[in-house]
Amino acid sequence: MAIHAFFRGGDVRRKNGAGFLRSLRPALFFIPAGVLAFSGCQKEQNAGPPPPPIVEVAEVTAKDVPIFAEWVGTLDGFVNATIRAQVQGYLTKQNYREGDLVRKGQVLFEIDPREFEAALDQAKAGLSQAKGALDQAKAGLSQAKGAVEQTKAALDKAKAEVSVQDARWTTAKANLARIKPLAEQNAVSKKDLDDAVGMELSTRSAVDAAKAGVDAAQANIVAADAQVIGAQANITAAEARVLAAQAAVDKAELNLGFTKVTSPIEGISGIAKAQIGNLVGPGSQDELTTISTVNPIKCYISVSEREYLRTQEEGAKRAGRGKIPLELILTDGSVYPNKGEFAFADRQMDIRTGTIRVATLFPNPQNLLRPGQFSRVRAEMTVKKDALVIPQRAVTEIQGKYLVAVVSPEGKVAIRPVKVGASTGQLWVVEEGLKAGEKVVAEGTQKVREGMAVSAKPFGAGGQAPGAPQKTEPKVESKPQPAPAKR
Numbered sequence: 030m031a032i033h034a035f036f037r038g039g040d041v042r043r044k045n046g047a048g049f050l051r052s053l054r055p056a057l058f059f060i061p062a063g064v065l066a067f068s069g070c071q072k073e074q075n076a077g078p079p080p081p082p083i084v085e086v087a088e089v090t091a092k093d094v095p096i097f098a099e100w101v102g103t104l105d106g107f108v109n110a111t112i113r114a115q116v117q118g119y120l121t122k123q124n125y126r127e128g129d130l131v132r133k134g135q136v137l138f139e140i141d142p143r144e145f146e147a148a149l150d151q152a153k154a155g156l157s158q159a160k161g162a163l164d165q166a167k168a169g170l171s172q173a174k175g176a177v178e179q180t181k182a183a184l185d186k187a188k189a190e191v192s193v194q195d196a197r198w199t200t201a202k203a204n205l206a207r208i209k210p211l212a213e214q215n216a217v218s219k220k221d222l223d224d225a226v227g228m229e230l231s232t233r234s235a236v237d238a239a240k241a242g243v244d245a246a247q248a249n250i251v252a253a254d255a256q257v258i259g260a261q262a263n264i265t266a267a268e269a270r271v272l273a274a275q276a277a278v279d280k281a282e283l284n285l286g287f288t289k290v291t292s293p294i295e296g297i298s299g300i301a302k303a304q305i306g307n308l309v310g311p312g313s314q315d316e317l318t319t320i321s322t323v324n325p326i327k328c329y330i331s332v333s334e335r336e337y338l339r340t341q342e343e344g345a346k347r348a349g350r351g352k353i354p355l356e357l358i359l360t361d362g363s364v365y366p367n368k369g370e371f372a373f374a375d376r377q378m379d380i381r382t383g384t385i386r387v388a389t390l391f392p393n394p395q396n397l398l399r400p401g402q403f404s405r406v407r408a409e410m411t412v413k414k415d416a417l418v419i420p421q422r423a424v425t426e427i428q429g430k431y432l433v434a435v436v437s438p439e440g441k442v443a444i445r446p447v448k449v450g451a452s453t454g455q456l457w458v459v460e461e462g463l464k465a466g467e468k469v470v471a472e473g474t475q476k477v478r479e480g481m482a483v484s485a486k487p488f489g490a491g492g493q494a495p496g497a498p499q500k501t502e503p504k505v506e507s508k509p510q511p512a513p514a515k516r
Contacts, residue, residue, distance in 0.1 A: 080484070081440070081481070081482045081483050081484045082473060082476045082477065082481075082483055082484065083473070083483070083484045083485075083486065084434075084436070084470045084472060084473035084474075084476065084477060084483045084484070084485055084486075085470070085471050085472035085473060085485070085486055085487065085488040085489065086436050086468040086469060086470055086471060086485040086486070086487065086488055087419055087420050087423060087468065087469055087471040087487075087488040088466060088467070088468050089417050089418075089419055089459070089463045089464065089465055089466060089467045089468070089469060090417070090418055090465065091415045091416065091417055091418075091465045092415070092416065092418060093412055093413070093414050093415065093416070094412065094413045094416040094418060094451070094453050094456070094458055095409045095411075095412050095413075095453060096409070096410050096411045096412065096413050096451045096453075097407050097408065097409055097410065097451065097453065098336060098339075098340075098407070098408050098410050099358075099405055099406065099407045099408075100330035100331065100332060100336075100405065100406050101330065101331075101403070101404075101405055101406075102328040102329060102330040102357075102389070102403070102404050102405065102406045103328065103329050103401070103402070103403060103404075104326055104327065104328050104398055104399065104400055104401060104402040104403075104404060105326070105327045105328070105329060105400045105401075106296065106297075106321030106322055106323055106326065106327065106400045107321075107322045107323065107324075107325055107326060107327055107390070108294050108296065108321070108322040109319060109320075109321045109322075109400070110292070110293050110294050110296070110319065110320045110321075111316045111319050112137060112138075112290060112292070112316055112317045112318050112319065112320060113311070113313070113316045113317060114138075114140065114287075114290060114303075114309040114310050114311065114313060114317060115287040115290075115311060116140060116145065116284050116287040116288060116310065116311070117308070117309070117310025117311065117312070118140035118141045118142075118144065118145075118288065118308070118309065118310065119140065119141045119306060119307070119308055119309075120138055120139070120140060120303055120304070120305055120306060120307050120308075120309050121139050121140065121141050121305065121306075122138065122139035122305070123137070123138055123301060123305060124136045124137060124138065124139065125137050125298055126298075127298055127299065127300050127301055127318075128297065128298060128299075128300075129297075129298055130295070130296070130297055130298075130396070131292045131295065131296065131297075131298045131320060132292065132295050133292060133293065133294055133295045134291050134292065135291060135292050136289045136290070136291050137290050137291060137292055137298070137317070137318065138289075138290040138301075138303070138317055139288060139289055139290070140287075140288040140289075140290070140309065141288070142285055142288040145281065145284045145285040145287075145288055146285060148281045148284065148285075149278065149281035149282055149284075149285050151281075152274065152277040152278040152280070152281040153278055153281075155274045155277060155278075156271065156274035156275055156277070156278050158274070159267065159270040159271040159273070159274040160271055160274075162267045162270060163264065163267035163268055163270070163271050165267070166260065166263035166264040166266070166267040167264055167267075169259075169260040169263060170257065170260035170261055170263070170264055172256075172260070173253060173256035173257040173259070173260040174257055174260075176253040176256060177250065177253035177254060177256075177257055179253075180246060180249035180250040180252075180253045181250055183246040183249060184243060184246035184247055184249075184250060186246075187239060187242035187243040187245070187246045188243050188246075190239040190242060191236065191239035191240050191242075191243055193239070194232060194235035194236040194238070194239045195236050195239075197232040197235065197236075198229070198232035198233050198235070198236045200232070201225070201228040201229040201231070201232040201233075202229050202232075204225045204228065204229070205225040205226060205228070205229045208221055208222050208225040209222065209225075290317060292320050293320075294320055294322055295322065296320045296321045296322040296323060297320070297321050297322075297323055297396060297399070298318060298319075298320055299318045299319040299320070299321070300318065301317065301318050302315045302316055302317060302318060303315065303317050321400050323393050323396055323398060323399065323400065324392065324393040324394055324396065325369075325390045325391060325392050325393060326390070326391055326393045326398045326400070327372070327388050327389065327390060328357065328369065328388070328389045328390075328391060328404060328406055329386055329387070329388055329389075330386075330387050330389065330406050331379075331382065331384040331385070331386055331387075332374075332384060332385055332386075332387050333383060333384050334378060334383055334384070334385070337374070337385050337387070339410065340353070340371070340408075340410070343410055343411065344371075352370040352371060353370070353371060353408050353409075353410075354368045354369070354370065354408070354409070355368060355369040355370060355371070355389055355391070355406055355407065355408050356368065356369075356406070356407040356408070357369060357391055357398075357404050357405075357406060357407075358404060358405040358406075358407060359402075359404055360402070360403055360404065365391065365397075365398070365404075367391055367392040367393070367394075368391075369389050369390055369391035369392075369406070370389065370390055371387060371388075371389055372387075372388040372389055372390045373387070373388050374386070374387045374388075375387070389406055413450075413451070413458065416450070416458045417458065417459045417463055417464075417465060418453070418456040418457065418458055418459070419433065419456065419457060419459055419463070419469050419471070420455060420456060420457070420471045420488065421452060421455055421456065421457045422455075422471055422472070422474075423457075423469045423470060423471040423474070424447070424449060424457055425474055430446055431446065431447050431448070431449050432444055432445065432446055432447070433445055433447050433459075433462070433463070433469045433470070434469060434470035434474055434477045435463070435467055435468065435469055435470075436468045436469070436470060436483060436485050440482050440483055440484065440485060441480060441481070441482055441483075442470070442477045442478065442479065442480065442481045442482075442483055443479065443480075444477075444478070444479045445462055445463070446462060447459050447460075447461060447462030447463055448460040448461040448462060468485065470483070470485075471488040472488060
């Protein structure tokens with residue numbers, strides 16, 4: 030009656046509604062609690078042992094495995110030309126588009142040439158003056174040589190005069206010698222004797238005068254020779270001034286040519302560091318731009334001393350079969366289609382790291398590769414015969430130890446430590462810990478533990494994925510709780 034009155038809104042709800050609800054609440058909660066307890070007992074009575082987890086297993090197989098060596102590399106241009114201004118001036122033009130392929134000798138920048146054109150004109154004027162002075166010096170030499178010839182002719186004439194006067198003196202002396210005895214005997218007149226004496230004295234004086242003329246002519250020759258030497262010295266000095274003036278012209282032409290900044294190589298142009306209107310010159314800290322030859326392109330790698338020796342040994346074994354081919358793996362994981370080769374090694378090891386820097390070369394006909402890119406260089410060093418391999422994802426690394434889950438023919442799991450070797454593709458070489466034909470868990474390793482029974486199915490090809498072994502923290506296994514008592 031009270032419940033019927035409550036739902037009809039009678040006096041019971043108005044007066045005793047709160048007390049009625051308090052009395053009704055335990056009854057309402059009691060009924061579902063009993064139902065839940067009953068249903069729980071039913072599930073416990075019907076529950077059985079859980080089915081074994083399903084895992085994918087791969088068989089340990091023996092196969093010939095190529096052993097690769099891999100290094101981190103940095104790409105660099107085969108030739109990197111830093112372009113700088115060699116004369117100071119204001120930049121007026123940029124004749125290339127940044128990032129384009131430029132040819133050898135192509136004009137990249139232009140500097141205001143007016144100052145250098147004026148300097149060239151001035152140098153050419155100085156050269157003309159020097160050449161004029163040289164011509165004058167050569168004319169002076171010709172005159173000096175002419176004076177020498179004249180003095181030589183005068184010397185010859187003076188010597189001839191000496192001969193004539195000497196002959197006359199000889200005749201006069203002979204006449205005097207003949208007349209003197211006759212004059213003593215009064216055979217000739219006194220006048221004849223005086224004439225003979227006078228003639229002898231006159232011819233003697235003429236001989237002395239002719240000899241003095243010879244001495245004067247010889248002195249004139251010496252003076253003329255000195256003039257020739259002086260003229261030759263003037264020519265030498267004038268020629269030196271001509272050479273200096275020509276050098277000034279050459280330098281002015283060179284500086285004028287430097288106002289057109291050209292590329293010394295063919296390659297990819299970089300971003301310009303200078304803008305139009307900038308004052309550039311040899312004292313500038315920044316370069317104008319950089320040109321890099323990228324076909325072929327270098328890739329520098331750091332090789333340990335042991336790897337270096339092994340590479341040299343392998344290279345000696347391959348004598349006659351060509352160089353070791355190299356693969357370039359780009360940052361997106363793709364393999365560059367063109368094979369490369371070792372080019373050269375640095376002259377010494379880095380004592381701080383124990384590595385040596387080695388340059389490799391890769392063809393780059395499409396200019397896809399650019400300096401500064403990071404990559405990996407891989408080389409097939411040898412082939413390991415009958416190596417045991419398993420998928421990489423079957424190996425779990427825990428605190429530096431490598432573990433695999435081996436599934437027995439009875440379906441029981443055994444966690445076994447292994448020693449891994451080189452990796453090839455998505456497979457890993459196992460040095461110790463496994464035998465050919467055994468099966469290891471490749472998918473579902475996180476679901477298994479020692480001694481667990483599993484349901485195994487073959488590992489599908491689609492389940493393989495590249496990458497390093499899974500690195501996990503040690504797994505703390507909790508003890509199973511006892512099942513609730515059946516009711």
